[in-house]
Amino acid sequence: MTTRQVEAPPRGGPRGGGARPKAPMTGRRAAAWGFPIVFAALGIAALDRLGVGVGGLIAGAGEVSALLARAWPPTLSDPATTLAHALDTFWMAVAGTALATLLAAVLGVLAASRGKAVRSAALGVIVACRAIPDVVFAVFFVAAIGIGPLPGVLALGLHSVGMLGKLFAEAIENADAGVREAVAGTGAGPAQRLLAGVLPQVAPAWIAAILYRLDINFRGSVLLGAVGAGGIGLDLKTAFGFTDYPEATGIALVTVAVVLLVEAVSVTLRGQLLGAGRAGSIPPVKGTRVPWTRSRLAAHLAGWGALVLAAVAFWRVGASPAALADAASGSVRALGEFFPPDFAPVAGLLGEGLLETAAIAFGATFLGALAGVPLGLAAARAVAPNNGVRLAARALCVGLRSIPDLLLVLVFVAAFGLMEGPVAGTLALAVFSAALVAKLVADDAEELRRGPREAVLSAGAGPGQELTVAVLGQLTPRLVATTLYALDVNLRAFFILGIVGAGELGYALSQHIRALDHSVVTAIVLPVFVLVLAVEAISARLRSVLR
Known part of the structure; x- marks a missing residue:
């Protein structure tokens, strides 16, 4: 009886002692x-050049x-005035963020579209808004319509379009194409595919970006205050100008409290909307209604509440349709002061x-x-x-x-x-x-x-x-x-x-x-x-x- 010899596996194979096969070097890798x-x-080269x-x-x-x-312990010489200025700044930040959300939603959808010319034009506007500092926007609108809260709102709004438009477009690009195809398979048109197949998926990311931009715009008031826009930013600049560090710390803690409040709302809404997005990721069968779950109710309440808050903010800062029309006409006149460079x-x-x-x-x-x-x-x-x-x-x-x-x-x-x-x-x-x-x-x-x-x-x-x-x-x-x-x-x-x-x-x-x-x-x-x-x-x- 002969013993059949089993051929040993080649070296480097799955059972061998050699190196494992390497993944191919693709462009992505x-x-x-x-x-x-x-x-x-x-x-590292930059840090070396700077001497860090x-x-x-x-x-x-x-x-x-x-x-x-x-700078410790913090003080507030006039708490009532500081809180009033913080509230004024908050309304300006809300109005600017609301304006940016409307513009960025349109630009984000266009920037994620398949049309090359439309996509390039939308991306160009988004990059331009992001590249120009908000204080330059503020200077431009002050030259166009004069001093007041409206130039600050327009500056925050247009500059915020750069961030929100970019994040909105990237969220749409990363959305699951299978859901869109499923919605399209039901005979839905382009608008229905967007509303039912894309927006439920990107809603959590969009809400998080909007709320994050809101606290950025609130903190941005400090910079606008440094050039005379008023609000709590001017209070902070004044405190530092007099080297009153405890007062500056107290004012800074007020901004921290507002940001913490916005963060708490953001975390809560994000958790609810993640549940709503998962529940709404599969389109309902034709003829059936989507149930009113707690997540879906939270999403609707958040949406309508945001609209009311934005309306109040626009009223408080005087951003009426007539004022916005005057700003548009004044901006055309002001272009001559900025161009040619x-x-x-x-x-x-x-x-x-x-x-x-x-x-x-x-x-x-x-x-x-x-x-x-x-x-x-x-x-x-x-x-x-x-x-x-x-x-x-x-x-x-x-x-x-x-x-x-x-x-x-x-x-x-x-x-x-x-x-x-x-x-x-x-x-x-x-x-x-x-x-x-x-x-x-x-x-x-x-x-x-x-x-x-x-x-x-x-x-x-x-x-x-x-x-x-x-x-x-x-x-x-x-x-x-x-x-x-x-x-x-x-x-x-x-x-x-x-x-x-x-x-x-x-x-x-x-x-x-x-x-x-x-x-x-x-x-x-x-x-x-x-x-x-x-x-x-x-x-x-x-x-x-x-x-």
């Missing part, structure tokens, strides 16, 4: 690996701690100023992403190891995000000194970027699909492999978009830095705004607009590859 490597290299080192960070941390000690007074500083602006933006975004991504994952219910970690991370995220941008810059400049202005500006924007990235990452992680994670775990993967393969694998397109969005936000923050001398280009812009040199203002803003446009083009290309 190359982009997923290449982007973080390139971005990290640019961020470990030793300086340690010394600066001590100075920041000493400054914060002098006058490059002569700033020709010598544009090149170096743009390099400094780009270095600050890259360095701040790199540091912010390093801190913001893990913070956002820890704040997401679907990823956090337990509720204690999630609540602590969420509280830290909200606390960082509630600090006004200008206040961060003032604190770091006071700690590091004007001679280290770019370093102070980079660190201030890094804190802001960490909060921004953490918020968006946490919202995206809440919508992760369970299927890929369960598949990875069933294959014997550990927690680390689940995080890198199933969680970060799903989040990769959104992480790229979020990082690049934080970059273009930081590029546009050059004016905030310039107010306190922390950036050459921003300082020049603030000086020419005060001098009413509107054509020179345009000349400074245009190159930054080109930078933001380039970042948007890279972001769109990467999203297309990674999708």
Whole structure:
């Protein structure tokens, strides 16, 4: 009896001891690996150019701690006036956000359409609104219609279109095409496909973006207050001008309270709408009615409540149809003051100023992403190891995000000194970027699909492999978009830095705004607009590859 010899499996095969077969290097895989490597290299190079080192960070941390000690305990010399100004600012933020939501909804749908010309035109408007700082919009509308709350509302509204339009369009692009096809299969037209097949899916993301923009616009009042728009921002600027740090801390805590309230509403609505979106993801059979569940009732109450709140806000700020018509006609007249741009007074500083602006933006975004991504994952219910970690991370995220941008810059400049202005500006924007990235990452992680994670775990993967393969694998397109969005936000923050001398280009812009040199203002803003446009083009290309 002969023994049949069994052929040994080849080395390197599934049962061999060699290397496992490698996944092919597709364009998506190359982009997923290449982007973080390139971005990290640019961020490190930017920090080196700015002189941001470990030793300086340690010394600066001590100075920041000493400054914060002098600002405690907080005080409010006139609480009633501060609260009244906070309420005025809140109505201005609500009106601006409502105006932006209406415009961004239309532009977001057009930007996600299949028509190349329509999509390009909509994206161009969105990028233009995002690239122009809100304070430049405010200066433009003051020149068009005079001083008052309406220029601030229009400035916040148009600038917010840049963020909301981008996020709205990306939410539509990431929506499940199968649901749309199912709705189309019932004989629905384009409008019905949009209303029944797309909007229920994107509603949670849209609501989260709107509420997030609302607290950004509330904090943005600090910047508008720095150029005389009034409200609680003017109170904060006055307190810092007199180096009354305890008073400034008290005013800042009022803004924190408002942001916390908005965050609480956002978390509640988001939880309800996620349930409504899942319940409404499959279209009902023709002839049947969708039941009035608690989630659906919450969605309708939130929608109608938002309409009432917006109507009250428009009334409080005087944004009547007649006033908006006057603003439109005045804007046409004001264009002559801003165009053509006058490059002569700033020709010598544009090149170096743009390099400094780009270095600050890259360095701040790199540091912010390093801190913001893990913070956002820890704040997401679907990823956090337990509720204690999630609540602590969420509280830290909200606390960082509630600090006004200008206040961060003032604190770091006071700690590091004007001679280290770019370093102070980079660190201030890094804190802001960490909060921004953490918020968006946490919202995206809440919508992760369970299927890929369960598949990875069933294959014997550990927690680390689940995080890198199933969680970060799903989040990769959104992480790229979020990082690049934080970059273009930081590029546009050059004016905030310039107010306190922390950036050459921003300082020049603030000086020419005060001098009413509107054509020179345009000349400074245009190159930054080109930078933001380039970042948007890279972001769109990467999203297309990674999708």
